[in-house]
Amino acid sequence: MRIGDEDLVQALSASLTKEIGDLPDDGKDHELRIKIRGRGNNTHINLGTQTFEIRSGKEPPPLESDRARSCPQCGKSTWRYTQLCMHCDYNLHNHDQVEADHRAEQQAAQRRKETNTFLLKIFIVSASVAISGFSLKGYFPEALQHWVIGVSVVAGLLAFVILQATR
Known part of the structure; x- marks a missing residue:
């Protein structure tokens, strides 16, 4: 298409x-003529012979078509992008849109649940190390006790930071 043809097609x-x-x-055949005015002598429009099939009733998409979808309310086949x-x-x-929002909320909730589970595991390990270190520091040699306390x-x-972050 030449520049400006898109505007011509839209206007047509x-x-x-x-x-x-x-x-x-009235159910009869009718001839439709459209007059197109040009802009001076330099205008050349050739749309060729076009046949347009106009149907008055609503027709469902062809069976098993990729353009079909099932209506969630009535269950009948309808056009996908209408x-x-x-x-x-x-x-x-x-x-x-409601379905997409619902799926996004479910995915976000699943991610939060997985993150909280991961943080709980880290909290348990950190708290266990802290409690065990303070409880067992007396069983370590004198030179290592400072390291165990640290x-x-x-x-x-x-463990405290993770506990505060999950609140």
């Missing part, structure tokens, strides 16, 4: 929509 589409809406609803179900006018876009204090602080 809008004009066709209006003209088709004005056709009588906003409203063609059978019951259920708002499919709103339903899809490791116990660090483990206790880590």
Whole structure:
């Protein structure tokens, strides 16, 4: 397409929509003519011969089509990317957004649960190291007792920080 053809196609589409809406609803064949004015002598428009099939009723998508989906309200087959179900006018876009939000909330809750479980494990290990270090420091040689106390204090602080972070 040349530059500007997109605007021409949009204008033609809008004009066709209006003209088709004005056709009588008598079930007969009608000829539709559209006049297009050019801009001086330099304009050349060749849309070729186009045939448009207009159907008045709502038709469901073909069976097993990738363009079909089942309506969550009425269960009938409808078009995948339409906003409203063609059978019951259920708002499919709103339903899809609610479902996406619900899935995101569930995933976030699962991640929080996994994080809290991991932090609980670290807390238990840190608290155990701190308690064990202070309880058993007397059984270590004199030269290592300062190290045991230092490791116990660090483990206790880590356990305290994790406990405060989970509140």
